[in-house]
Amino acid sequence: MIYPIVAYGHPILRQKAADIKSDFPDLQEFIKNLWETMYATDGIGLAAPQVNRAIRIFVIDATVLAKNYPETTGFKKTFINAYKINEGGDAWLFNEGCLSIPDIHEDVSRPKRILLHYLDENFDEHEEWFEGAVARTIQHEYDHLEGILFTDYLSPMRKTMLARKLNNIALGNIETKYRMIFPRSKKQKR
Numbered sequence: 001m002i003y004p005i006v007a008y009g010h011p012i013l014r015q016k017a018a019d020i021k022s023d024f025p026d027l028q029e030f031i032k033n034l035w036e037t038m039y040a041t042d043g044i045g046l047a048a049p050q051v052n053r054a055i056r057i058f059v060i061d062a063t064v065l066a067k068n069y070p071e072t073t074g075f076k077k078t079f080i081n082a083y084k085i086n087e088g089g090d091a092w093l094f095n096e097g098c099l100s101i102p103d104i105h106e107d108v109s110r111p112k113r114i115l116l117h118y119l120d121e122n123f124d125e126h127e128e129w130f131e132g133a134v135a136r137t138i139q140h141e142y143d144h145l146e147g148i149l150f151t152d153y154l155s156p157m158r159k160t161m162l163a164r165k166l167n168n169i170a171l172g173n174i175e176t177k178y179r180m181i182f183p184r185s186k187k188q189k190r
């Protein structure tokens with residue numbers, strides 16, 4: 001099942017997502033649907049709050065970046081109850097986009113590495129450092145669990161320049177190839 005994507009301006013994108021237990025109802029079905037939705041929308045990653053569920057799950061398939069970022073080769077993972085333990089390395093710029101913020105791509109500065117504690121889809125525990133473009137996709141999706149969006153990192157001037165575009169997204173005044181939930185519009189795009 002392909003879920004509609006929650007658009008910028010929706011309160012769930014500002015909520016802190018909750019941990020889940022292994023007996024969470026229909027969890028494997030939900031994860032399967034997350035993958036299906038991510039691929040259908042050409043996303044590299046997708047976090048549960050983006051499909052209107054405030055729970056700590058995100059999925060990433062960064063393999064499309066492998067040509068320019070070899071560290072992403074074969075990188076496909078489900079993250080449950082993830083928590084950032086540490087971050088490090090030099091900050092670097094990467095051009096980010098987000099399924100919830102269509103047609104906006106901006107350079108964002110983040111540290112090169114992240115240490116994450118998380119469970120995989122079998123609820124096996126992991127603590128792992130990730131680097132480069134892999135770290136970047138994780139940092140972006142992880143932020144969704146904390147109610148943070150990549151536009152939050154932009155300079156005040158950049159934010160001012162994008163304000164109208166962001167408002168139009170919230171209003172649903174935008175064309176997307178995928179179905180979305182627009183917080184300030186009654187109409188639902190198909």
Ligand SMILES: [Zn+2]
Pocket residue numbers: 097098099100140141144
């Ligand atoms: Zn995003």
